[in-house]
Amino acid sequence: MTGTGGLVVSTTPIPGLLVLDLPLPGDARGWFKENWQRGKMVAAGLPDFGPVQNNISFNQEAGVTRGIHAEPWDKYVSVATGRVFGAWVDLREGPTFGTAYWHEITPGVAVLVPRGVGNAFQTLEAPAAYTYLVNDHWSQAAQAQYTFLNLADESSAIPWPIPLERAVLSDKDRSHPRLADVAPVLPRRTLVVGASGQLGRAFAAHWQGRADVDLVGRDRLDIADPASVGAFDLSPYGVIVNAAAHTAVDAAETPEGRREAWATNVDGVARLVEAARRHRATLVHVSSDYVFDGAAEVHDEEEPLSPLGVYGQTKAAADRLVQTLPEHFVLRTSWVVGEGRNFVRTMADLAARGIDPAVVDDQLGRLTFASELARAIDHLLTVRPAPGVYDVTCAGEPSSWADIARRVFALTGHDPARVRGVPTAEYYAAQGRAEGDGTIAPRPRSSVLSLARIEATGFTPADQDAALEEYLRG
CATH class of the missing domain: 2.60.120.10 (Jelly Rolls)
Structure with missing residues (x-):
């Protein structure tokens, strides 16, 4: 009372x-x-x-x-x-x-x-x-x-x-x-948008036993296309999980890529926000460390947004749109690894082929496995803490990309010393490119996210080293 x-x-x-x-x-x-x-x-x-x-x-x-x-x-x-x-x-x-x-x-x-x-x-x-x-x-x-x-x-x-x-x-x-x-009234359904991406495929595995979940790819629901959204019936859904995004961060710096990034990451999200508001649905949206400039050693949910590049700007704009809803969860994450081509698989392939890579060593963060992100979203939808922004990555000591590459080499039976760490500027200079030149998106130097808020809800993130070892075994 x-x-x-x-x-x-x-x-x-x-x-x-x-x-x-x-x-x-x-x-x-x-x-x-x-x-x-x-x-x-x-x-x-x-x-x-x-x-x-x-x-x-x-x-x-x-x-x-x-x-x-x-x-x-x-x-x-x-x-x-x-x-x-x-x-x-x-x-x-x-x-x-x-x-x-x-x-x-x-x-x-x-x-x-x-x-x-x-x-x-x-x-x-x-x-x-x-x-x-x-x-x-x-x-x-x-x-x-x-x-x-x-x-x-x-x-x-x-x-x-x-x-x-x-x-x-x-x-x-x-x-x-x-x-x-009387046939019982069933709960409202859950929709996962962007089922063909890394996170969408992780949800397909995590929720494979649930009959109340629909996973749709871009062929059925393209949030960048107003006609596609208009033709899709969103009324049965009490939860909408947005796993769709334009994530080609470098391509987003080009004129065409900039338009595509805004069309999906902002206009598309705005359509989902409108639908969620109209149908009283909870909207779960996946955001990014790119909404920050990376100047802070650790980013928490209260830090003012400060994106450096076009991709980060679109994600920051989407965050603010989603936060206008009474029922929402924005999950900021970093360095996502899932099914398909990704940094970890690339390093394992280079190790096996005898190639000794130069890898950036002045960007710090933690890996987030797509399966772990799906588990965190499932947790929030089950526990239902206060709506808002929650940072989610794996736990453990922050690493550089070069550190992670060395772990991949070691875990796959190769000499980690074969990985040479280089500064970001040197890495791109070797390709005749530079951050901010229209071909490379500026990266935050620190992508380390605070996990205190998500942990306070009862969620325990997996250790990134243990998760990396399990991923490579699979």
């Missing part, structure tokens, strides 16, 4: 079903109430559920009984006049399926009914103006997603004050099934 300023929010045996006692100041002339006051109610513990439609059911006589209907949105119910007996049954898949709760509703009481919980009421004092806010617009297609339960269901054992045989019911409400014949 929480409260502020006379407003009290109480929990019930049905998860997410909340009862509000509303202040009802008045005098001889009547009373006044703030039936919906977002700021006060959120502060008192009500979720910011974002209503978009207000409906009123006017009931002319006592005994009018309606329900039990589980709808594909959240409802906030109260009465403006009269008095009703409210009853709810959890029809969502899970351990509380079938749990019932009832409570009398007067003008000084309101109830938040989450999606998938069956809602019903019986008029006790008429006329009764039963009001409800919902956070999606009614449509014929939405109504087709309703789930129904019979008002007389014996297992729910709702103690209707006016026996149903004397109540006023519609024929439809009389014909609804008993609980044993």
